Amino acid sequence: MLNEDDVLDVLDLLVDAGVSAWVDGGWGVDALVGHTTRPHDDLDLVLPRHQLDAARQALAAAGFTTVLRDLLPTALALADGAGRAVDLHPVTGSGRDGGDQLLPDGQRFRYPAPVTGTIGGRTIPCVDAATQVRCHLGYPPRDKDHHDMAHLHARTAVALPAEYRASGPGGNTQRDIPYRDIA
Template identity: 35%
Template structure:
């Protein structure tokens, strides 16, 4: 997904008063202020109450549900005919800031800020992005994202990424 397409979507969401936090690879690049690799989709975190409105905005632009085995009310993907995909991660917090529905985002994970093509965006904080990149089968993109975040923000590289550094040394 191109930077232009991402910024256009984020501007659309902003224009309609929908607060989203960029997650995933675009969040890494937003924190760094530049695109560092290609991205297949745009991951977003948003309040579950905003899902119907955002879904309607995207449907009006030709987006449809993309069938996946892990689709749930709080985690699904919509795509268009150009191959652009938006991966939704929704949540609902109670008055104390505890997730009572949806994806388990700690409240303090939604505190990052960055930019894509100079457009200011809210995103996942660097520390939480590193934490979220663990506990599953890691690939080269995960290593890239975590390595650049750790270097830029002075975060220790998690132990599970050591196999990638060993491979780099060989």
């Protein structure tokens, strides 16, 4: 599990190494919401592919040496001895303008330029709300995905697809939130 201080420490570590990373996944949703809404097993980060080696070296120096998943060029997940995990999503392009992630099937996923969010009272770069929704498509939603999308919609009014408007067990537990169809 990672807490807010862990996230900020990793971001600082990467900035010090010259890496332009922006927060994705559950922590990215919480950054857009403005506060931590649930526990997080890992920290998802988008970063320019040409900075991947610098990120790996900086993380290794901080103890992130265990490779949990090597799906490069799509993703690389590392963990430290305390069980904290960082999942890197390299993209072609710059941190300033966004970039394209090469997917396992050869297609590309576009991450637009980062926006700002807040973790632990500090402004950080993160993935925008519409892209967060797109990242949550293509697989059966889990309870944490429903949780994240409900909070993201409530804070940003981002449109949600049908699978995130479901109610009942495993579905949205905040049925009072008005949903719009995704375009």
